[in-house]
Every structure is written in structure tokens, then in C-alpha cells.
Amino acid sequence: TLPTRVKIVDVGPRDGLQNEKQPVPAAVKIELVQRLQSAGLTEIEVTSYVSPKWVPQMADNHEVMSGIQRQPGVRYSVLTPNMKGFEAALADRPDEIVVFGAASEAFSQKNINCSIAESIERFAPVVEAARAKGIYVRGAMSCAVGCPYEGEIAPERVAYLAGLMKGIGVQHVGVADTIGVGTPRKVQAAIEAALQHYELNDVSGHFHDTYGQALANTLAALELGVWQYDTSVAGLGGCPYAKGATGNVATEDVVYMLQGMGIDTGIDLNKLVDAGAYISAQLGRKSGSRVATALLAK
Numbered sequence: 001t002l003p004t005r006v007k008i009v010d011v012g013p014r015d016g017l018q019n020e021k022q023p024v025p026a027a028v029k030i031e032l033v034q035r036l037q038s039a040g041l042t043e044i045e046v047t048s049y050v051s052p053k054w055v056p057q058m059a060d061n062h063e064v065m066s067g068i069q070r071q072p073g074v075r076y077s078v079l080t081p082n083m084k085g086f087e088a089a090l091a092d093r094p095d096e097i098v099v100f101g102a103a104s105e106a107f108s109q110k111n112i113n114c115s116i117a118e119s120i121e122r123f124a125p126v127v128e129a130a131r132a133k134g135i136y137v138r139g140a141m142s143c144a145v146g147c148p149y150e151g152e153i154a155p156e157r158v159a160y161l162a163g164l165m166k167g168i169g170v171q172h173v174g175v176a177d178t179i180g181v182g183t184p185r186k187v188q189a190a191i192e193a194a195l196q197h198y199e200l201n202d203v204s205g206h207f208h209d210t211y212g213q214a215l216a217n218t219l220a221a222l223e224l225g226v227w228q229y230d231t232s233v234a235g236l237g238g239c240p241y242a243k244g245a246t247g248n249v250a251t252e253d254v255v256y257m258l259q260g261m262g263i264d265t266g267i268d269l270n271k272l273v274d275a276g277a278y279i280s281a282q283l284g285r286k287s288g289s290r291v292a293t294a295l296l297a298k
């Protein structure tokens with residue numbers, strides 16, 4: 001049965017902007033976070049504490065995290081690939097951190113410069129330190145259906161990574177279709193693999209829309225009862241280490257679909273469209289959201 005309520009994590013400020021070639025001013029990122037929370041988003045992935053040589057766009061992590069006006073009831077998450085990143089993040093008091101691994105060995109190397117096994121060794125002390133401080137730990141599982149370097153990824157490899165993450169105390173896993181190649185049944189198989197180690201309440205979907213499948217994949221995940229999704233306002237984004245990957249499914253499109261299905265998100269679609277229009281104008285480009293484009297044309 002379908003969930004009656006869905007929790008959306010807007011990853012636009014992080015996943016959405018990390019791949020922008022031109023530096024986006026911290027003030028714009030802060031304003032985007034402000035508009036997202038005004039629209040009713042209660043979970044926002046704000047930034048990453050990664051190497052600025054690898055992802056220059058996230059170099060302003062401290063400025064952005066310390067510049068946002070936190071609202072009660074809103075949770076702010078950040079990416080931390082290692083202890084160095086975690087220690088820097090700690091000063092900025094995130095509610096949740098994200099360690100990010102991959103189901104594909106080649107993508108792990110390209111994205112975080114280590115093997116899957118090494119990544120787990122690096123994450124372990126991060127997870128331990130975060131949990132000791134009461135910070136919730138999510139694990140992103142990239143390339144859960146397909147990899148830009150290895151092609152199709154078998155569900156067993158997702159199960160394997162989920163098991164490793166469980167073993168080091170990661171509390172929640174996100175099944176990520178990094179390059180948007182997944183189709184509904186394959187995405188369901190990847191989610192079922194994650195469910196071998198995690199409960200339904202601790203699994204989310206993170207679908208990029210490169211091949212236009214993300215909304216269908218979201219519906220497929222809903223059919224399994226998954227009620228937590230990462231989405232990106234205006235469909236912003238792409239991963240710097242996944243060539244050609246476009247943004248996550250647009251938050252506006254997911255909210256519109258869920259509203260039409262009678263599933264509550266707590267998000268005000270009109271205000272969300274405004275937030276998307278703001279960032280699209282700042283970037284000087286059209287929104288990647290079909291719903292926003294349609295509503296703004298009315």
C-alpha cells in the first residue's frame with residue numbers, strides 16, 4: 001500500500017549546485033535555503049565538507065552553514081566523506097551527516113578516490129563520532145542501478161554495500177540512481193536489496209532524471225512503501241564524477257504528483273515554484289521542473 005505521507009529532502013543547495021561551473025555566491029545559496037524552508041521543506045541538504053580541489057563549488061560550506069537562519073522543525077544535513085570533513089562540519093552543527101559510498105567499485109574510485117572497502121574504513125570513525133554526538137547518519141549508495149564506468153549494477157552489490165554500511169552503524173541508506181539510467185523494476189530490485197539490511201523506515205530514494213525515468217521510479221518506490229525521497233528544486237544538479245548526469249527529480253514535480261495522489265508532503269507548491277524560479281534566474285537558466293514551467297506559464 002502507498003504511504004499516506006512523504007518526507008522530502010531537498011538536496012538542491014548541495015547536489016543541485018555542486019556541479020555549477022561558475023561560483024554561486026554563498027548569499028544566493030543561503031537565500032535558496034531560506035526560500036525552501038519558507039515553502040515548507042523540513043529537510044534540506046545544505047552543503048558538503050569535501051576537498052575544494054575536487055568540488056570547488058562547495059568550498060563555501062562554512063559560510064553557507066553559518067549564514068542560514070535556522071528554523072525550528074527544519075533539519076539541515078551535510079556531506080562528510082572522512083574525518084577531516086566531519087570535524088569541519090561539526091563546528092557548523094549539522095543535524096545529520098551523509099557518508100557517501102558507491103555500489104560500483106569504479107565510481108567509488110572516481111568520486112572519493114578509494115575502494116568500497118577503504119571507504120567503509122574511512123566512514124567508520126565518522127559514523128562513530130557523529131553518533132556519539134547525537135548526529136544522525138545517513139549513507140548514500142551511489143550507482144545503485146547503473147554506473148557510468150561499469151554499466152548495469154546487480155542488486156547483490158547494493159545489498160553488499162548496505163550490509164557494510166549497517167555494520168559500521170549507518171542509520172539510514174539512500175538508494176541513489178546517480179546517472180538516472182534506472183527503470184521502475186530495476187529500481188525496485190535495488191530498493192529490495194537495501195531492505196535486506198535496513199527497515200522500510202530507514203531507506204530513501206534518490207533518483208536523478210537524466211533519462212526521464214525519475215518520476216516513474218519514484219512511483220515504483222512508493223509502491224514498495226518507501227516514503228522518503230531526495231529531490232532537487234528546479235531539478236538542479238548533476239554529479240561532477242558522473243559525466244552527463246543531470247539533476248535529481250525536480251521537487252516541484254514530485255510534490256505535484258504526490259498532491260494529485262492525495263499524499264501529504266507539508267510543502268506549499270506555489271512557494272516552492274517561487275524558490276525554483278529564484279535559483280533558476282540566479283543561474284540564468286530555465287527550470288528543469290515541468291510542473292514549475294507549466295505553472296509559471298499560466
Ligand code: HMG
Nearest residue numbers: 049050051054081084085111112113140142143176178239
Ligand atoms: P583524497 O585526495 O584521496 O584525500 O580525496 P586525501 O585524504 O589524500 O587528502 C588530499 C588533500 O585533500 C589534502 O590536502 C587534504 O587535507 C584534503 P592537501 O594536503 O593536499 O592540501 N582533504 C580535504 N579537504 C577538505 N575537506 C575534506 C578533505 N579531505 C581531504 N573533507 C576526498 C578524498 C574524499 C576528500 C575527495 O575525493 C573528495 O573530496 N571527493 C568529493 C567528491 C564529491 O563531493 N562528489 C560529489 C558528492 S557525491 C554525489 O553527488 C552522489 C550523491 O548525490 C548520491 C548519488 O546521486 O549517487 C550523494
Ligand code: MG
Nearest residue numbers: 015176178239
Ligand atoms: Mg545525487
